[in-house]
Amino acid sequence: MRNVDAHMTFLITGGAGYIGSHVVRAMTSAGERVVVLDDLSTGDAGRLPQGVPLVVGSVLDRELLDRTLAEHSVTGVVHLAGKKQVGESVEIPLHYYRENVFGLTVLLEAVAAAGVRTFLFSSSASVYGMPDVDLVTEDTPCLPMSPYGETKLAGEWLVRAAGKAHGIATGCLRYFNVAGAATPELADTGIFNLVPMVFEKLEDGQPPRIFGDDYATPDGTCVRDYIHVEDLADAHLAAARSLAEAAKAGEYRDLTVNIGRGEGVSVREMVDLINEITGRGIAPEVHPRRAGDPARVVASADRIAAELGWKAHHDVRSMISSAWSGWRHHRDG
Numbered sequence: 001m002r003n004v005d006a007h008m009t010f011l012i013t014g015g016a017g018y019i020g021s022h023v024v025r026a027m028t029s030a031g032e033r034v035v036v037l038d039d040l041s042t043g044d045a046g047r048l049p050q051g052v053p054l055v056v057g058s059v060l061d062r063e064l065l066d067r068t069l070a071e072h073s074v075t076g077v078v079h080l081a082g083k084k085q086v087g088e089s090v091e092i093p094l095h096y097y098r099e100n101v102f103g104l105t106v107l108l109e110a111v112a113a114a115g116v117r118t119f120l121f122s123s124s125a126s127v128y129g130m131p132d133v134d135l136v137t138e139d140t141p142c143l144p145m146s147p148y149g150e151t152k153l154a155g156e157w158l159v160r161a162a163g164k165a166h167g168i169a170t171g172c173l174r175y176f177n178v179a180g181a182a183t184p185e186l187a188d189t190g191i192f193n194l195v196p197m198v199f200e201k202l203e204d205g206q207p208p209r210i211f212g213d214d215y216a217t218p219d220g221t222c223v224r225d226y227i228h229v230e231d232l233a234d235a236h237l238a239a240a241r242s243l244a245e246a247a248k249a250g251e252y253r254d255l256t257v258n259i260g261r262g263e264g265v266s267v268r269e270m271v272d273l274i275n276e277i278t279g280r281g282i283a284p285e286v287h288p289r290r291a292g293d294p295a296r297v298v299a300s301a302d303r304i305a306a307e308l309g310w311k312a313h314h315d316v317r318s319m320i321s322s323a324w325s326g327w328r329h330h331r332d333g
Contacts, residue, residue, distance in 0.1 A: 008244050009033045011074045013059055013107070014081030015052075016043030018188040019122070019175075019229060023078060024048060025182060026233035027240070035072040037065075038081065047186055059103040065110035076118035076244055077111055078236060079104065082151075085192055086126065089148035100151035104158055112166040117247035119159060120171045120240050125225075125258070127153040127174060130294035137300040138174070138256055145292050160254055169243040169253040173235060176260035176299045180228040180319035187326020188229075195320060198271055199327045202280040208271050212289030215296075221267040223296040225260040228314030228322075235259045238308040260299025261312040270316070277320050 010027060014020040015036030020043065027034050028049050035053040038045075045054055053072065057064040059081055068074070082100045083089065089096040104121075111119055126149035127142045144150045156172045163170035179195045181187035191200050198208040213220040239255060246253035271284045304310050 007033060008075045009035065009073055010076045010078055010240060011035050011037060011068065011072065012078045012080065013037045014043065014079075014122075016040060016045055016047050016054065017080065018186070018190070019178060019232065020080045021047035021186050022182055022229045022233040023080065023236045024052060025186070026230070026237045027078075028052060030237055032237070032240075035068065035074065037068060042190070059107045060099075062106050062110055065107060066114065069110060069114040069116060074114070074116055076120070076240060076247075077107070077116055078120045078122075078240055079107060080122040082122070084124075084148065086146045086148045089146050089151070093147035096147045096151050100148075101154050101158070104155050108158060108162040111168065112162060116168065118169045118240065118243040119163060120173065120236065120243060121155055121159045123156055123172045123174045123256075124149065124152045125174050125176045125260070125297060125299065127156065128297070130292070131297065134296070135262065135298055135300040136258065138258060138303050156256070163254060164252070167252060169246040169251070171239045171243050171253075171255035171257075173239060174256070174258045174299075175232060176225040176227050176258065176297070178229050178232055179226050179316075180230065180314060180322045181326040182230045182233070182322070184322075184326040184329035186229075187323060187330060189330050194224075194267065194270060195274065195323050196327065198274045199278070199324065202275070202278055202282055203331070205282070207282050207285040208274070210267050210271060210284045210286050211293060213268070213286045214289070217266060217295055219266050219268045222293055223264040223266050223298060225263065225298040226265055226270075226316055226319055227260050227312055228319045231261075231312040231314055232259055235304065235308070235310050238310045242308055255307060257304040257307060258299040258301060259304060260301050262299055262301040264296060264298040265316055270320075273316065274320055274324075277317070278324055
């Protein structure tokens with residue numbers, strides 16, 4: 001039986017991605033030992049700190065998982081690998097279920113067989129769908145509206161069930177809207193979220209797009225909760241350590257928490273602030289509403305504060321400023 005008291009070693013799947021590389025940075029900076037598994041489909045090995053082992057491959061590869069868990073004496077897993085585009089998931093749902101649900105099943109089988117004692121799962125606020133509440137708590141009903149959201153909710157069920165059956169301390173972190181960068185090199189290079197989408201339009205000298213300005217919100221545009229990726233990474237560190245303490249004490253733990261700031265910012269407010277910070281000043285164009293966009297989705301962050309003593313420290317201005325520095329860094333080569 002592996003001695004979990006000797007030292008924790010965390011396997012971080014998807015650790016070369018945008019969020020994953022920030023989690024690796026937070027954990028290694030705090031003195032934790034990590035190994036990364038990433039298929040590099042969207043990740044970049046250059047994001048990883050020097051000395052962090054990288055295993056290139058998929059969570060669908062059971063033989064590779066068994067070998068990696070054994071060779072690196074892994075005691076805990078932080079699972080971030082997966083497909084994450086809502087629109088794409090509607091077009092290719094089978095691919096999303098295979099990668100996100102079957103891939104997770106294979107990983108959990110390997111984890112249980114290896115006697116790994118902790119498992120932290122990257123979930124999403126998309127599990128809630130269109131909640132008609134002022135603040136979304138962890139007890140708000142989960143009614144996902146896309147195959148992506150469905151795979152995240154099914155993933156939570158799998159993680160909890162496996163944890164209970166095999167004595168693994170588990171956690172599910174429901175992210176809200178992630179933005180920003182710890183350093184320009186680690187910035188998000190994808191153009192799937194509001195901030196980079198606005199950057200792209202402004203860089204091309206075109207007006208940013210707002211989808212719907214007739215919602216029942218103060219300025220008519222959708223309201224969201226934005227979280228700085230550095231704060232998100234710190235939440236992973238706090239959760240992983242909390243689960244490790246439970247495992248060392250021989251306790252079963254099942255943690256499910258939102259990660260947000262508990263503050264809503266409208267799309268128009270975000271676009272205006274991005275224009276100010278970038279110095280572009282191009283007024284946005286209003287387009288018709290997109291199907292499935294809820295008017296307001298803002299997290300209650302009370303449970304994570306109570307359970308882990310965690311709270312967000314970065315404001316929206318620092319998210320946009322750091323994201324812009326990263327955008328310029330990657331665009332200018």
